[in-house]
Amino acid sequence: MAEPLVLTLSCADRPGITARVTSFLFAGGGNILEAQQFNDRSSKAFFMRVEFDPGNWERDHLCDQFVGLANEFEMGWKLAQCDRPKRVLIMVSKFDHCLADLLYRWRIGELAMEPVAIISNHPRESIEHAHLGGIPFHQLPVTPETRPEQEAEVRKLADRYDAELVILARYMQILSDRQAEHFAGRCINIHHSFLPGFKGAKPYHQAYERGVKMIGASAHYVTADLDEGPIIHQAAEPVTHADSPDQLVRKGRNIESRVLAEAVRLHLEERVLLNGHRTVVFGN
Template sequence: MTAPLVLTLSCADRPGITAKVTGFMFERGGNVLEAQQFNDRESDAFFMRVEFDPGVVSREVLKAEFAPLAAGFGMEWKLALRDRPRRVMIMVSKFDHCLASLLYRWRIGELAMDPVAIVSNHPRESIRHTDIGDLPFHHLPVTAETKAAQEAQVRAIAAETGAELVVLARYMQILSDEQAAHFAGRCINIHHSFLPGFKGAKPYHQAHARGVKMIGATAHYVTRDLDEGPIIHQDAEAISHADSPEDLVRKGRDIESRVLAEAVRLHLQERVLLNGQRTVVFGG
């Protein structure tokens, strides 16, 4: 028996896709463990995620045999090992609560990831409240004059470690267009606001100035447009007129930590499919 696999796909919607995909698995002795699909009526697109036990057929053989079927439907698709930990590079600045949350969830087995590097624009002492153990730490300071060179170092570390996902765990630097394009579809940011409201710097202070009654956090894929990438996960919490900006920051730390962790989990489990500027997120 081989390890369980996850097939994800998207294509133009048409009759028979589900039948063809599940039939393909049945004919090869596969057993479907979980299946979800979504038909987007607005874009006339079809999305599907299937977890299955492939039986005795290898992933390489299945990929080769599925390719003609996928081509016939014009699919964008991926066939991944379900339980393989993905290699993750985490970037952080001075606020390490999201980093601490990710590492805790990794250590207890909640996140199937392999942290291959922690990159910060501040010294290691800046995140002294978080135990990173012997994980590789890279201090890469950045200024306007050194930004291009620093980003090249980040890309080099990602390449050397084989990082499949980059997580901006309150990394308080705006990525250049080149950097955002390089990591397109595999870089998740946590923004301490319920987007699309209060983009940019100090969103909690912006929210306080507007007298909002809810604050939130948004995890999204990074794109060239600041804080406008496809949203993966969001959450919110009620506040009152008595809360100061500092209270909002304090309450926001918890929201940010859990929202980012959930977005990372969904990505690691191949549950997020891009749909233009939006996402299709299959829960589980």
């Protein structure tokens, strides 16, 4: 039996799109396992995700046949194999809790990914809590003066390992505009704050000074605008006046790990579609 496939698409909204897509799949013997759609009335855009058993369809033949329908509706679309692990490059600095959590979830089969390399601007000993096993590790120190060369090396490594997704797992360096553009749509960052508030450095300390009653974390796609990329997933947790900055950081670590892992899962499962500066996220 053929492995299930997932079709994602977006286009200008108009009548008949759902009927045409489902009829197309039915004509080839496909069996729909899960289907979700969203009509954005503000932008008059249509988004759809269909997971299906391809039946008589061969993937390449299906792609060839779908082109006509896609062109008719001027769709942006993608057809992917549901369970194929995506090749992932993870970048980290000294805080390794998100990295350790991602690797644990990968090892127990929760995340359909293949970690192909770890890049850090610090020595391997700095992430001693994360068991890397045989995953290649590359230390690439960076300073303001060496940033162009360091980022060029990151791009080379991403190409060498054929990375499909780059995860900034508390990588505490701001990417240049060129780097952000190079990895557009395939680079996820975890920001240790509930965006759009408390951007930049030490957000928990900012939150403490403002006496907030909720803290959170946000996972988003990286863009040239610092901490303003399309948000994939967020979570928050109540705090009180008795929580010190260190206690906020402790609570924040748990939120950060959960939020990043969920954002990565959603991306790996082709559940996130870009909608301008926003996202359409099809949950399960």
